[in-house]
Amino acid sequence: MQKNKRDQKEMTFMQVGDFVSDFGGNELEHTDDLTGRTLDIDFDTGWTVRYRFMPDRRLEWRMLAGSGFDQKAAKQGLESYRATCLREGYFLVDFISSHQPVQTMSLLVDLIQNIATMVEATMPTREETLKPLFQRVLDKELLTPVRATIAHGALDCRFGEDTPIHEPTEDLIGKRVRYQYGKKDAYEHIYLSSRLYTWNCIQGPEAGLADTDYCRYYRVADDFYLFVWLEKIIPTVGLVLIDFQQKKTSGKIFGYQDGDFGATCNTPVGANLSIQNQTRYDHVGN
Template sequence: MNTPHSDWITVGALAEGFAPEAFILPQLAELAGKQFNLFFANGWEIVHRFDAEQLHWAADGHSSGSASYRATSIRPGIYLVDFLKSEHGQDWSISLVLDTLTHSFTAVIGRLPREPETHEGLYHLALAGKSLTRVDAQFFHGSLDTPWREGSCPHAPTQELVGIRNCYRYSPTEVYEHIYLNEHYYAWQCLKGVEQGLCDTDRAHYYKIADQLYLFVWREKIVPTLGLVMIDLKNHRSDGKIFGYAGGSFDELSNFPVSSYCNLVNTTVHAHD
């Protein structure tokens, strides 16, 4: 399906486009019955207990809750757990990279803008010195099942993806290209699918999890969207999710999985005088 360049679609419509024959990784059953105690570098301590359908958490012996979750792994011993939680009238996207190999974790907590925030134009935001995207993401690190000590989480911001141009095939009908421009931004374009012809440059965050394994997060400014994927350059696979409003009315969320077969197109290296 060819889409005119100006025809932006909602995240719900994007989910529908990705769904047919999508290359989704299966839900892992091996976390059922397990428990992880997450010791955050900032002092939080949150216990996460898994059963087959639900994730249950208890924070510092006070707040607690449960939610359905998705758990996948593109590297043995490293899990991506994703779920939504609602607290104090706000919906939150929670993604956990649980690294049992180094007994560490990275947590990404995301928030979509409320409707009034989306009414600010990009020009006004730029003149005010504000971020052009109103999607928020916070990153936290810590240790698994052992009290936090400085340096106990090896996950760290990286520039190793910068300069890489990658092609991602999410299904027989959905193909995208990413160009990782610098440590703060990346460019994307849809080569085939429901967004064919669309492209943009958006805020990006890169973390190295292990050798040739990266956590990549992006925040879009046109249609409020939080994207999060693990990229395995060694095994040419990616897995994650896209989070946004299902439609234009801000009353329904879409949080759908995306997995791909990916391959390197080329790498650009800029000479620095």
Template sequence: MSNQPVFIPVGDLADGFAPESHILPFSPLLQGRQLQLHFADGSRARLQVNAADCQLTALTDGEASGFSGQGRYRASSLRPDIVLLDFLPEGQHGHSLSLVLDLAHGLFTAVAGVLPREEDVARSAFSRVLSGEALTAVDCRFAHGCIDQPVTAHSALHHSTDELIGLRNQYRYSPTECYEHIYLNSHFYTWQCLQGVEQGLADVDRCHYFKLAEQLYLFVWREKIVPTLGVVLIDLQQLKTDGKIFGYQGNDFSALSNFPVGAIAQILNHTRHAL
């Protein structure tokens, strides 16, 4: 009889993904640049990117005030002039900020994630359902806007999409780590680990999809068992992904793990329901 697969902390997951991973190299496209981000509600923020760290500062109240902080960052570029910038704001334990910056078209999407406290994670799924809450205690907010120019009625902002729904994809993160995703509907996807430190594990989790360009998507998921936030760009032209996974290092909630991930993608099939 086989052993029961066990859910592991995000820190242990990072250790499994690290060797010979398919992550992208650091992108220098933003180094030394200062960008002004104009949010859809009219608020503004300034992004200053230095060699060692970056700083996102709200200039006005509104959406921008919820997206601010400073910290050491990672920047990667899956396509020319599109940069994923990610960092953990200093002094804000459990918080994460990610920005997708389309420099050629002057567009951005901001993702602010917050990990739950230990007492929130300990609550049962049934109690959350009774309270009308999401099953996952991981919180996430999104904002869209323009770079260095105000948003107008004609701005083609990044937007939610259903183009991934129905796809069944396989993702090879390293020689030892391989997963399968099935994008079920606009709210949920299912995953299973085919090979690696989570082999045999599977679940259905809350997710969000945004279209950035033709066959390029921002995919964000929030896990409910082990508190986890994933922020990944999926390029179906190059069959490549790049992003990050964020969670707690261990089971004591005192230390964080925010590690890069990248995969070689394979489309297995596309299900279309005849309803």
């Protein structure tokens, strides 16, 4: 039986640049509260980076020790950044690498514990994106071609065995949460396990679409979490801080502008949230 036009539209996945062009409205404004500060962050990867927050949303970073994940990686840069403060003492700093336009850095600066968590995400090449999912299964790879590396760091001191970190958590598992990104855009998340969640668009350009994707959760403070997800159908990395006390989120969605892999878009997002229900599991696996 031939599908009608409405059915075809509902089943069409959209490039990130397409659906975020008129997306949201509940995102937080940029804050200049870090302007004038310099932070030396010593990461558990063995390298140290100095971040200088300058006027006009400029961020200067310089590698002080170590060589990063890539021996050929740049050792310094001057970036345009965005920072938000969802809860006092916690800042989410985000920027696209000027050296690698397909790469973003998201830095959770925790001034309460004097620690940080960094999420480095890289968009795949065209060839990586077009690799069949079944071949990824055979090669024992993640189904998503998006790559993300997470590192923990200490502010203005050496990272050691006693340094606290934002720990992986299973606190969200079983929750079903509605996120209202704006008047026209709403999604729900169902947190299934420590590595998988389901998203379902209930209002907006992707209404009718849903999928289950790879994710990670980290506990930042009481009722306060860092959530990172990687989508497999359309190469996408999403990252938000979730505050269940204020019932708000703040973060970003990063992906390609369109299907020719020629440009990326890094879009601020934020939502008002409401918990729909909570499922209790006898056992939660990985």
